[in-house]
Amino acid sequence: MILNDFIAFNANGLYCRYADFYLDPQLPVGNAMISHAHADHAKSGNINVYTTAATYAFMQLRYGKGAAKASYLSAYNAPFTIGDVQITFIPAGHMPGSAQVLMEYKGVRYLYTGDYKLQPDDTCEPFEFVKADVLITESTFADPSTAHPNPLQEIKKLSDIKINILLGAYSLGKAQRLIRMINDHAPQKKILVHHRIMPINAIYQKLGFELGSHQIYSRKLMKTQEEWVYIVPPFTFDSYIRATGVKRLFASGWKNLQVNNQDTLYISDHADWNDIIKTIEQTGPQEIWTLHGDGTHLKNYFNNDIFVKLLS
Structure with missing residues (x-):
C-alpha cells in the first residue's frame, strides 16, 4: 500500500519519517540524502550525509569540513538500508554523481528523481530508467509548451x-x-x-x-x-x-x-515536457508526486489515468 505521508515537507525540507532522513534538506539535519552537488540541493552543516562519491567530492570542494560530520558514500545500483527503508542510487544524468533515490519500504517503491535530464551528455553518467510505484519528479519544465532543442x-x-x-x-x-x-x-x-x-x-x-x-x-x-x-x-x-x-x-x-534576441543558446540540464512524459511512461508509476516547479500541467494531462499530487 502506498503511504501518502512516506515523504512530506517540514521546516527543514523533504522528510521521510519512516527512516528519519531528509532528501536534499534546506537546513542542516541529522541524516541527509543528497541527490547531487548543486547548492540548492546540497547544503552544508549536516551531521550524516548519504550520497555518491562524486557528489561528496564537489561538496568538499565547496564546503570543506562543513560538508558533513560523517559521510556514507554509495555506488550506483548498490542497495543499502536506513532503518527499514532500502535505498538505491540510480544515475540521474544531471551532472557527475547525480542520483535518483529509489526507496523501498514494505514492498512499495518510491523514486525521487532529484534534478535529471535524458539528453546525452559526455560529462556525466547517463540517466537510467527504473520501475517504481510512486515517481517523485522534479517539474522545473513540466509545461507542454517547453521543448528543449538538440x-x-x-x-x-x-x-x-x-x-x-x-x-x-x-x-x-x-x-x-x-x-x-x-x-x-x-x-x-x-x-x-x-x-x-x-x-x-x-x-x-x-x-x-x-x-x-x-x-x-x-x-x-x-x-x-x-x-x-x-x-x-x-x-x-x-x-x-x-x-x-x-x-x-x-x-x-x-x-x-537569454540575453540576445538574435543569438540564443538553449542548453538545459533538466528534463523538458516530452522527457518527463517519457520518464513517467518508462517508470510506470501508480502515482506521480511533483516537486520544484508546477505540476498542474501533469495533473491535467493524466486526468484520472494516474493520480498526480503536487508536493510543491
Missing part, C-alpha cells in the same frame, strides 16, 4: 559568431558540459575559463571525464580576436553587462536568461 545544434551556433564570445554558465555542471561540447562540435573555437571554474574541472578529470582543450582566462589573450570563448559564472557575466568587442550569451533552458 544541444548539439545549439552549440554549433557558436561557429557562426566570428568575434570573441563571453559565455555565461553555472560553474558546476553546465560549464564543463559546454567545454566538452565546444571541443567536440565547434573545434575552431579556443576556450578560456574563469579561475573559479578550474578547480571543478580538476575534479572532473579525477573522475575520468575528459573535457578537452581549455585554459585559464588571460586578459591579454581575450584582447585578440581569435574566436575565443570565455566561460564565466553568472556573477562575472553580470558584471560585464557593458562589455564591448564580444558577443554575450548565457547557456540555459530558461528564456529569461
Whole structure:
C-alpha cells in the first residue's frame, strides 16, 4: 500500500519519517540524502550525509569540513538500508554523481528523481530508467509548451559568431558540459575559463571525464580576436553587462536568461515536457508526486489515468 505521508515537507525540507532522513534538506539535519552537488540541493552543516562519491567530492570542494560530520558514500545500483527503508542510487544524468533515490519500504517503491535530464551528455553518467510505484519528479519544465532543442545544434551556433564570445554558465555542471561540447562540435573555437571554474574541472578529470582543450582566462589573450570563448559564472557575466568587442550569451533552458534576441543558446540540464512524459511512461508509476516547479500541467494531462499530487 502506498503511504501518502512516506515523504512530506517540514521546516527543514523533504522528510521521510519512516527512516528519519531528509532528501536534499534546506537546513542542516541529522541524516541527509543528497541527490547531487548543486547548492540548492546540497547544503552544508549536516551531521550524516548519504550520497555518491562524486557528489561528496564537489561538496568538499565547496564546503570543506562543513560538508558533513560523517559521510556514507554509495555506488550506483548498490542497495543499502536506513532503518527499514532500502535505498538505491540510480544515475540521474544531471551532472557527475547525480542520483535518483529509489526507496523501498514494505514492498512499495518510491523514486525521487532529484534534478535529471535524458539528453546525452559526455560529462556525466547517463540517466537510467527504473520501475517504481510512486515517481517523485522534479517539474522545473513540466509545461507542454517547453521543448528543449538538440544541444548539439545549439552549440554549433557558436561557429557562426566570428568575434570573441563571453559565455555565461553555472560553474558546476553546465560549464564543463559546454567545454566538452565546444571541443567536440565547434573545434575552431579556443576556450578560456574563469579561475573559479578550474578547480571543478580538476575534479572532473579525477573522475575520468575528459573535457578537452581549455585554459585559464588571460586578459591579454581575450584582447585578440581569435574566436575565443570565455566561460564565466553568472556573477562575472553580470558584471560585464557593458562589455564591448564580444558577443554575450548565457547557456540555459530558461528564456529569461537569454540575453540576445538574435543569438540564443538553449542548453538545459533538466528534463523538458516530452522527457518527463517519457520518464513517467518508462517508470510506470501508480502515482506521480511533483516537486520544484508546477505540476498542474501533469495533473491535467493524466486526468484520472494516474493520480498526480503536487508536493510543491
